[in-house]
Amino acid sequence: MKKFISGNDAAVQGALASGAQAMYGYPITPSTEILQIWSEEADKNDRLIFLQTEDETTAGFAVNGSVLMGVKAFTATSGPGTVLMQDGLSMAENLRLPTVTIVMQRGGPSTGQVNYSQQELNLAVFGGNGEGLRIVYSAGTPQEMYDFTLEAFDSAWRYKFPTLVLGDGYIGKQKTEVELKHPLNPYQNSSLLAGKNLRNCYSSEEQFYEYLSKNILDFEEKSSLIARSESIGPKNAPELIVAHGSVFFVIREALKVIDPKSKKYQLFRPVTLRPFPKQDLKVAARGKKKIWFFESSYGQLYHLVSAELDAASVSAKIIKVFKPAYRFLPEDIADSLKGGK
Amino acid sequence: MNYKTMPKCYKNSSKPHFFCPGCGHAMILKQLGSTIDELKISAEVVFGIDIGCSLLAWDFFDFDTIQTHHGRVIPVMIGVKKANPKKVAVAYMGDGGGYAIGLQSLIHAAYRDDPVVAILVNNTNYAMTGGQMAPTTFPGEITTTSSSGKKSSGFGNYLDGLKLLSSVADQSAYLERVSVSNPRQIVSAFKKAFETSDKNHFSFIEILSICPTNWKTDAADSFEFLKNMEDKFPVQKYPLGE
Known part of the structure; x- marks a missing residue:
């Protein structure tokens, strides 16, 4: 119903x-x-x-x-x-x-x-x-x-x-x-x-x-x-975006415009923050050139997983887009992704 | 130990208990156990205990017992009673737990007439942490945080919790203050409290108790101190409302 x-x-x-x-x-x-x-x-x-x-x-x-x-x-x-x-x-x-x-x-x-x-x-x-x-x-x-x-x-x-x-x-x-x-x-x-x-x-x-x-x-x-996660986009994409909660959905909308053929970005979210789906994230991070963190806090999600990424010897460039207690709109996502070298 | 003189609901494996020699808690818990035996309600009782010396009672009895956090025994027992109204919810606390950190919950339980049996043991200090000043400490009384005697200016006089609760409790509630100097009166207060709980109303029994360890008193002086407490905190039933 x-x-x-x-x-x-x-x-x-x-x-x-x-x-x-x-x-x-x-x-x-x-x-x-x-x-x-x-x-x-x-x-x-x-x-x-x-x-x-x-x-x-x-x-x-x-x-x-x-x-x-x-x-x-x-x-x-x-x-x-x-x-x-x-x-x-x-x-x-x-x-x-x-x-x-x-x-x-x-x-x-x-x-x-x-x-x-x-x-x-x-x-x-x-x-x-x-x-x-x-x-x-x-x-x-x-x-x-x-x-x-x-x-x-x-x-x-x-x-x-x-x-x-x-x-x-x-x-x-x-x-x-x-x-x-x-x-x-x-x-x-x-x-x-x-x-x-x-x-x-x-x-x-x-x-x-x-x-x-x-x-x-x-x-x-x-x-x-x-522990559970969700991932959209190609697993062999060069870049990984990590977000949780409603920010994940904002990024999903933005990617429909930014990456319509779904080639450049894999989008990953932890469904459970605790226990954290460590293994899933390690697999998603494997071979990536860049890993983006988008959050409406000053890195609380990033700090939860950074040790795991270090342990997995992930060599990707980490780009943090932190807006503590501030919203993301799809256009903000597009601006950040375009600006991030 | 001669268990024949002990309440049947005692958990024998946890005896001898851990309270200090001469502590009032042991005397009070014995009266509570005897009352529960006499009323044959041990299967219905859920015993909740606060933090402070009261926590040593976590395995004192053979009935369902939950040791909660400081000042939070009333909220937990409200949750227990609401979930299972057939249970008799007993909340056991000290004067620090009830009159300081948990006072807000105690007042609201009285105000809402929550059907819990609240038992507060008053020994005028925080005994478990080594005898600090409490809201019930008398002016001039020496504790580890009032080493030259409690100053009423800035630290308050001494809080009469029953007077306070009687101004918010429902007419159907039962409030009484008793003393370890009179065990029979404790039993009769407990019975009245359980009767009140049966009728779905709030009851509160404050028991003036002795703390030889932190008062640094011998047997005679402990009861002398208790007499002083009985003068300042009237041992009586509390009339409710106007």
Whole structure:
């Protein structure tokens, strides 16, 4: 079924289709419609749980509580809210709680700029006091807000890691046709606390190291099942362009004009920022003369992968087009590509 | 250890417990365990604990227990209760967790009348980190961050959390302050709190407790200090609303 809805609405529809039962949140632009639409859904359906909490910290921890009881629960936020949710995400990470957090990025601190950015990548991937044992999807369209929210609930409960869907203000507010597919087999959930005493406090370095090492090993083992990328254009093209989220789609549009015969550029995106599809990027980077990074941040994506490219002995010239908290239009892409020697 | 005198819901493998000798927590948890035994609700209880000395209770009982983060036990237990209303959600915290870092959540839980049983153990200091000043520390009291005695000017007098909560809690909530000097009263307060939770309302029990380690007091002086606390923090049920 197709519906003309916003990216924020699509996230709610994805959560509903995944069997999510509880949502806790706090109003913050540009993610507020997720809270609003869920509250309207909860008004119509007694099975759904909704609480507008006193702050984002509480929203994050309430999600942890519901998930412990085996209920699929999520929250949605942006900017300073993403900062406040890190403590709860760290708890979820260490206790392997399958929470879902939808982050619609905005720019800068506090109310710096409430439209758009890609500045919350670091927060989404490594924001907590821990090792970033999280799954992070980077969505680029309202359709993907729906699809990746479905996937996020599935991955969270299947692998028991907190999962985030990273979007941005443009995607959240933009209305378009979204195909509401139903998940094939919604992953079954059950209480994670029954018969247990769970903790995030350890008596010694040895005890904690042993516990954490198991989680890290498990994350590494599951990574190949979770990590995903997308690539368009010829694999033997001389130049590679790397971008994520909505910037990927801007570049895709620009390339239709700049490289209509699809000869010069291969365009690569990580669908999951964590675990990162390292192998896919290494393969894409092989033999390239130039590698372009386009991002609406000062290199948060680039810094996530630069070590991998070094390790793969990629000798391509790296060109960074960073516009922190600033949009890209297709013509900006064309100008950059023409200018880059 | 003679387990016959211990509550049945104790997790024997975690005893002897890790609390300091003479700590009030052990006395309070024993009364909590006995009450839960008597009411036969151990299968329904979800025990949530905050950070501070309370965290040492993470494996104290044989029922479902989740140790949360500092100041966040109330939010987690709200999530628990909303997800499974048949459960009895107990949030256990210290005065730092409840009256400082987690105060916002405590006030809002009272204000919304969330059906959680909140238990706050007040020993007038941050004991786990070595006895720092708390909002409950008395003027003149020596702690590791008020080495010449707490100055009320700039650091506040002493926070009466129950008075504060009674001004926002719903009429159907139950608020009471008790003291470790009177274990029977603790049990009766717990029972009243569980009854209130059964009726889907918020309950809050503050327990004045002793901390010989950080107060640097012997048994007699600990209870002398407690008497002083009982004078300043009235041990009573709190009337709600106008």
